Amino acid sequence: MKIICWNCRGVGNPATVRDLKQLLVAIDPDIIFLCETKVSANRFDFVRRRCRMEGCLAVNAEGKSGGLVMMWKESKKVEIQTYSSNHIDALVHMKNESPIRFTGFYGNADLNRRQNSWNMLKRVGQTVTGKWIIGGDFNAILVEAEKDGGRRKPKVLMEEFRTIVDELAVVDLKTDNGWFTWVNNREGSARVKERLDRFLMSANAVNSxxxxxxxxxxxxxxxxxxxxLDTEGRRPRDGPMDPRLCFRYEVCWARNEAAKTIIKGVWQRGNQDIMEKITNVGKELGRWQYKKLKQLRNQIGSLQADINRLIDGQGSDNEGKKLKAVWLKLGNLLDTEEKFWAQRSRVMWLKEGDRNTRFFHVRATNRRKKNNIARLKDTNDSWRDNNVDICKAIREYFQLLFKSNLNSNSELNLDYIEKCISGTESSRN
Incomplete structure (x- = not known):
């Protein structure tokens, strides 16, 4: 099961809706919990349809603040238990497993009303009998290390939060990447970072x-x-297939001089027939594309790591400027990556101008899953059930096919290929 929690600070902003859609298609969550939507429940149905989530419960905002929503896939059976301006509590039925209780939580920012939020969580906890997950913006920190900059938090507030965690018998889940989840976006000594958003989980759920x-x-x-949160996020998966084995023309090659040089170099090699040239062009472009894509991913990963370091590291006077510069570089690389995945996705329901990279990647990946061959019977009537053996069986089959049906290049009929250049022009090259 996959869950996303986000304090979106208002879904009336088109940029927020765009980011929300990209977040949904990139992670493909079963459930998403949003707080501070700042819209009425009636208005949120438009956002739900844009995000293509079937199930939804929205809690009205109070004026220009607050507002909660929980959305889920149609494939998930979700039963809402209780809700308020600070929480939505649901029972999620799992396939072949016992149900899980999920509570989306928004801690009251008003210190005078904070205790009401904790009391509400305790009331929910009294009704939980199985596995329990709590996620959202708690507007509180557990220890001083969860804040950088600004005035120190009163110890009594942190102690109250720790007491609640102990009473609920839940575990604070540390994230596998990143630390601070909120930044006030100011410069120098006025810059403050805190870990306000988190998941808490009952011990029996952690063990499961x-x-x-x-x-x-x-x-x-x-x-x-x-x-x-992904309950299966660390499960080992089969190694990815070598992209060079899946050759296809890429749009970005047409404008790349290096690709043109590779094609020209292969085509001008010595004694090769047309079929050999086509095969070798595919191999060379595949290797080159594989290296370029790997370099691009490494560069994107490096910039994302820089962003994490700037946000999670010790603050500096020009930290905000550095962060903006890194975001700009990252944006340029994501534009390049977007072109690659756009061609392979075959669908474009996001508006033109949105950064679709994560969407395209997921769609292309999902299409690859649908096209997946789980088992294959080879020419000896033996079943092959892993990627290496399946690829080998396919390769052997077509090698045998071409050997039996295409004994000589003289049988290759090129009469149906329209001539684009004359013999004289060809001899010049």
Whole structure:
């Protein structure tokens, strides 16, 4: 099960809706909990349809603040238990497992009303009998290390939070990446960072999910970052297939001089027939594309790591300027990556101009899953059921096919290929 929690700071902003859609398609969550939507429940239905989530419960904002929503996939059976201006509590039915209680929580920012939030959580906890997950913006920190900059938090507030965690018998889940989830976006000594957003989980739930993974997902349209929980996030997966084995023409090659040089070099090699040239062009472009994509991903990963270091590290006077510069560089690389995945996705329901990279990547990945061959019977009537053996069986089959049906190049009929250049022009090259 995958869950996302995000204090989006208002869904009336088009940039927030765009980021929300990208977040949904990139993570593909089963459930998403948003706080501070700042809209009425009736208005949120438009956002739900834009995000293509079937189930939804929205809690009205109070004026220009507050507002909660929980959305879920149609494939998930979710039963809402209780809700208020600070929480939405639901029972999530799991396939072949016992149900899980999930409570989306928004801690009251008003210190005079904070205790009401804790009391509400305790009342919910009294009704929980099985596995329990709590996630959201708690507007509180457990220890001093969860804040950098500004005035120190009163110890009594941190002690209250720790007491609640102990009374509820839940575990604070540390994220696998990142630390601070909120930044006030000011410069110098006025800059403050805190870990306000988190997941808490009952001990029996932690023990039930050995591959549990939680992450911080940096967002630019809100001062809060999103957090995600995946109960199967660390489960080992089969190694990815070598992209060079899946050759196809890429749009970006047409404008790349290096690609043109590779094609020209292969085509001008010595004694090769047309089929050999086509095969070798595919191999060379595949290797080159593989290296370029790997370099691009490494550069993107490096910049994302820089963003994490700037947010989670010790503050500096020009930290904000550095962060903006890194975001700009990252944006340029994401534009390049977007072109690659756009061609492979075959769908574009996001508006033109949105950064679709994560969407395209997920769609292309999902299409690859649908096209997946789980088992294959080879020419000896033996079943192959792993990627290496399946690829080998396919390769052997077509090698045998071409050997039996195409004994000589003289049988290759090129009469149906329209001539684009004359013999004289060809001899010049």
């Amino acid at each position: 999910f050995p591959f549990l993974e939680t992450r911080v997902i940096r967002q630019s349209s809100s001062d809060h970052d999103a957090i995600s």
